[in-house]
Amino acid sequence: MTQADPVTIWTIIIGLAIGSYALRFVFIGLVGDRPMPPWLLRHLRYTAVAILPALIAPLVVWPSATEGQPDLPRMSAAAVALVVGVISKNVLAAIFSGAATLYGLLYLLS
Amino acid sequence: MASATSKSYFWKGFRDGTPFIFIAVPFGLLFGVFATEAGLTLVQTMAFTSTVFAGAAQFAALQLLQDNTPTAIIIISALAVNLRMAMYSASLTPYLGAAPMWQRAFAAYLTVDQSYACSIVRFEKEPDLSVPQRMAYFVGSVTPITPLWIFATYLGAVLGAQIPESWALDFALPITFLAMIGPMMRTFAHVVAALVAIAVSLLTVVIPFNLGLLIAGCAGMIAGAQAELILERRRMQR
Secondary structure (H helix, E strand, C coil), rough: CCCCHHHHHHHHHHHHHHHHHHHHHHHHHHHCCCCHHHHHHHHHCCHHHHHHHHHHHHHCCCCCCCCCCCHHHHHHHHHHHHHHHHHHHHHHHHHHHCCCCCCCCHHHCC | HHHHHHHHHHHHHHHHHHHHHHHHHHHHHHHHHHHHCCCCCCCHHHHHHHHHHHHHCCCCCCCHHHHCCHHHHHHHHHEEEEEEHHHHHHHHHHHHCCCCHHHHHHHHHHHCCCHHHHHHHHHHHCCCCCHHHHHHHHHHCCHHHHHHHHHHHHHHHHHHHHCCHHCCHHHHHHHHHHHHHHHHHHCCHHHHHHHHHHHHHHCCCHHHHHHHHHHHHHHHHHHHHHHHHHHHHHHHHH
C-alpha cells in the first residue's frame, strides 16, 4: 500500500470538513422557511444509494488483495453481507455475517 | 416555563438517540482502525472524524485514498456520499428554520443519519411542538452519540496500529459498505438506483482517475428519480 503524503491527507480532511458542513448548512441556514423544488429532493434521495454501490462493485469483482483476480471468498462475503442487510435491515448483523463468510472460506480454501 | 419544557424534550431526544450507540461505537472503532491502516496519523484521524462527522463519507474517502485516486475526485466522491445530508437539512428546515441563526449553524453540524431519523419521526408525530422544543429534542438525540463516536475512533486508531496484516482487512471496508447498502433498499426505486449504479461502475472501470464512480453515481441518481416518477404515475392511473 502506498502512503499518501500529509499535504494530500490534510487537503482531503479540510475539503471534506468544509464541504460536508456546507451541505448540512445550505438549506437549514440559507433557505430558511422557503419550499424547495421537488425534482431536486427527488435526486438527492438517491445519491447515497447510488454512489456507495458504485464505489464497491469494482472492488468486489476485481479485489486489490488478489491483484484483480475474481476471488470466491470475497465474492461470497460480499453477497452474504448484502443479502443479510437487505433482509434483516441490520447493519451490524450484515457486517458480522459477511466477515464470518470471508474468514470461514479463506480458512477452508487455504 | 419554556426552558423547562425544552429541557424535558432534550431528554426525550437523548432517550430516543441512545440505541444508536450500538451503531456509532463499532463504526467509530472501524474508522479508527482503517484510517491508521491507510497511513493517517492519530492527529489526522481525529481531525477527520470530528470535523467531517459522517461515517460513510469518511470510509469512502479512505478507500479512494488507498486506490491512489486524485485528491479532487476523492473530495467530490465523498461529498456525493454526503449529499443526503443536504436532503436532511432541507427536510428539517420547515421545522427548525425559524430558530436563531447560531442555533441553526450548530444544528447543521449535528445533522447526521441518527439525529435526522429520530427528529423527523417526532416532529411529524407532534406537529404542535414549539421551535425551542424541537431544537432541544434534535440536540438531545445526537448527544449520546457524538462523544462516543469520537472516543471510539480514538480507540480504533490506537488499537489499529497493532492489528496484523494477515487479518485480510482489505475487504472489511467493502463488507462494511455492503452492509450499509442493504437497509437503504427501502423502495423499488432505491433498488433501481443501486443496480444502475453498479452496472455503470463496472462498465466505466477503465476510465482514468476513478471518474467512472461519479458517472455511475449520477446515472444511479437519475435512474432512481425516474423510477420513482414512473411508479408514481402508474399509481395515479389505477
